[in-house]
Amino acid sequence: CKMDKDEMIGPNCEVTFKEINDINQNIRKNVIDLVNTDFFKYFKIDLYKQCPFWDDNNAYCVNRACAVDIVEDWDTLPEYWQPDVLGSLSNGTTVEDTDDDDDEFTFLDQLCAGNNKQKFMAGGDVNYCDMEDFSKEGSVLVDLSANPERFTGYGGEQSGQIWSSIYRENCFTLNETGQSIAKDVFFRLVSGLHASIGTHLSNEHLNVETGKWEPDLDLFMARVGNFPERVSNMYFNYALVSKALWKIKPYLNHLEFCSSYDEDVKDKIINIISQLDSKIFNEDLVFEDDLSSKLKDDFRVRFKNVTKIMDCVHCDRCRLWGKVQTTGYATSLKILFELDEGDEQTKQHIVDKLTKYELIALFNTLDRLSKSIESVNNFERLYNEKLKSK
Numbered sequence: 590c591k592m593d594k595d596e597m598i599g600p601n602c603e604v605t606f607k608e609i610n611d612i613n614q615n616i617r618k619n620v621i622d623l624v625n626t627d628f629f630k631y632f633k634i635d636l637y638k639q640c641p642f643w644d645d646n647n648a649y650c651v652n653r654a655c656a657v658d659i660v661e662d663w664d665t666l667p668e669y670w671q672p673d674v675l676g677s678l679s680n681g682t683t684v685e686d687t688d689d690d691d692d693e694f695t696f697l698d699q700l701c702a703g704n705n706k707q708k709f710m711a712g713g714d715v716n717y718c719d720m721e722d723f724s725k726e727g728s729v730l731v732d733l734s735a736n737p738e739r740f741t742g743y744g745g746e747q748s749g750q751i752w753s754s755i756y757r758e759n760c761f762t763l764n765e766t767g768q769s770i771a772k773d774v775f776f777r778l779v780s781g782l783h784a785s786i787g788t789h790l791s792n793e794h795l796n797v798e799t800g801k802w803e804p805d806l807d808l809f810m811a812r813v814g815n816f817p818e819r820v821s822n823m824y825f826n827y828a829l830v831s832k833a834l835w836k837i838k839p840y841l842n843h844l845e846f847c848s849s850y851d852e853d854v855k856d857k858i859i860n861i862i863s864q865l866d867s868k869i870f871n872e873d874l875v876f877e878d879d880l881s882s883k884l885k886d887d888f889r890v891r892f893k894n895v896t897k898i899m900d901c902v903h904c905d906r907c908r909l910w911g912k913v914q915t916t917g918y919a920t921s922l923k924i925l926f927e928l929d930e931g932d933e934q935t936k937q938h939i940v941d942k943l944t945k946y947e948l949i950a951l952f953n954t955l956d957r958l959s960k961s962i963e964s965v966n967n968f969e970r971l972y973n974e975k976l977k978s979k
C-alpha cells in the first residue's frame with residue numbers, strides 16, 4: 590500500500606497509521622484471548638429473518654451460479670468447496686435458544702446477562718442498530734470461533750446489490766448539497782467495513798490446488814491494497830471503535846463480563862482499553878457543522894438500516910459476521926454520540942443498559958479490525974518480497 594505511515598488518518602483522528610500499527614501490536618494478543626473466552630464467543634442471530642427491503646424469496650443466491658468468479662470453474666471442484674458449503678455455518682455450532690436450563694449454551698447465554706438485559710433507554714431511541722434478534726425466540730447462538738470470517742465464494746449480483754444498497758443509505762433525506770463531516774464519516778465506516786471484509790477473504794483464501802487456506806496477495810491488491818483510501822478507511826474504523834472503548838472505561842466497574850465465571854475477562858478488557866488514547870478520534874467534530882447537526886437523527890436511522898440490510902445477505906456465515914460488525918459499529922456510535930448527554934449518572938446508565946450482545950459485537954468488531962490491520966502489514970511484507978524477487 591503506497592501510503593505515508595506518518596500521515597494522520599483524518600481531520601478528526603489525530604493519530605498516524607504507524608501509531609495505530611503500534612497500538613495494535615500491543616493489544617493484539619489480549620484481543621485474541623478475549624474474543625475466545627466463553628462470554629465473547631457466542632453471538633445470537635435469527636438466520637431465517639426475511640429481508641425487510643426487497644422481496645428476495647426467489648433469489649436464494651448461495652450457489653455457484655451467484656458466486657464470485659475468482660474460482661475459474663466451480664464445477665470441477667468437490668462438493669465441500671462449493672460456496673453453499675463454504676458460506677454455511679459449521680455443524681454443531683448453533684443451538685436453538687430454548688429455556689432448557691441444562692443446555693450449556695443457554696447457560697452461557699443467561700450467565701451474567703444480569704443488569705444489562707434491558708434494551709431501550711427511557712426518553713427515545715438511542716440505538717443505531719436493530720436489536721430484535723437478541724431477544725427473539727427462534728434466534729440461535731453461534732460459536733464465532735468455529736465459524737471464522739474468510740473466503741466463502743459469496744459474490745456476484747446478489748452481494749453487489751447488498752453493497753450498493755448499503756452505500757445508498759449515505760444519501761441523507763435532507764436535501765442539502767454541501768459537504769458534511771457526518772456524511773464523510775458514514776461513508777468511511779461503510780467503506781472500512783467493506784475493505785475489512787475484503788482483507789479477511791483475501792487473507793484466508795481457499796487455494797483450490799492445495800486445499801489450504803492462505804493469504805492471496807493479488808486478490809488483496811485488487812480489492813483493497815491498490816486503493817489507499819480503502820486501507821485508510823479501515824484504520825479510521827479502528828480509531829472510531831477504539832475511542833468508543835476508551836470512553837466507557839470509567840463506567841466499566843458495573844458491568845459483569847461473566848467475571849464470576851472467568852475472572853480474567855475484565856483484566857483483559859482493562860488491559861486493552863488502557864493502551865488506547867483519547868486523541869485517536871474526536872467525535873465532537875462529527876455533528877459540529879450546521880449541516881451535520883441536522884443530520885444526526887437521519888444518520889442514526891440510516892445506520893440502523895445498514896444493520897437490517899444484513900438480513901438480506903444470502904450466505905449465512907457472511908450474514909453472521911456482517912451482523913456482528915454492523916452491531917459493533919452501531920454500539921460504538923451510540924457510545925460516541927449519546928454518552929455526552931447528561932450527567933455522570935446518565936452516562937453510567939447508558940453503559941449499564943448496553944446488552945450483552947452489543948458488548949460481544951463491540952469487542953469482536955475490534956478484533957476483526959485488529960486482524961485486518963495485522964493482515965495489511967503482512968500483505969505489505971509479501972508485496973515487498975515479491976518486488977525484491979523480480
Ligand code: FAD
Nearest residue numbers: 739740741742743744748749751780783784790819907911
Ligand atoms: P464487491 O466487494 O462486491 O464490491 C462492489 C463494488 O464496490 C466494487 O466494484 C467497488 O467499486 C466498490 N468497492 C469495493 N470495495 C470498496 C471499499 N472498501 N470502499 C468503497 N467501495 C468499494 N465474501 C466472502 O468471501 N467472505 C465473507 O465473509 C463475506 N462477507 C460479506 C458480508 C457482506 C455483508 C456482504 C454484502 C458481502 C460479503 N462477502 C463475503 C462478499 C464480498 O464482500 C464481495 O461482495 C464478493 O467477494 C464480490 O466482490 P466484487 O469484487 O464483485 O466486489
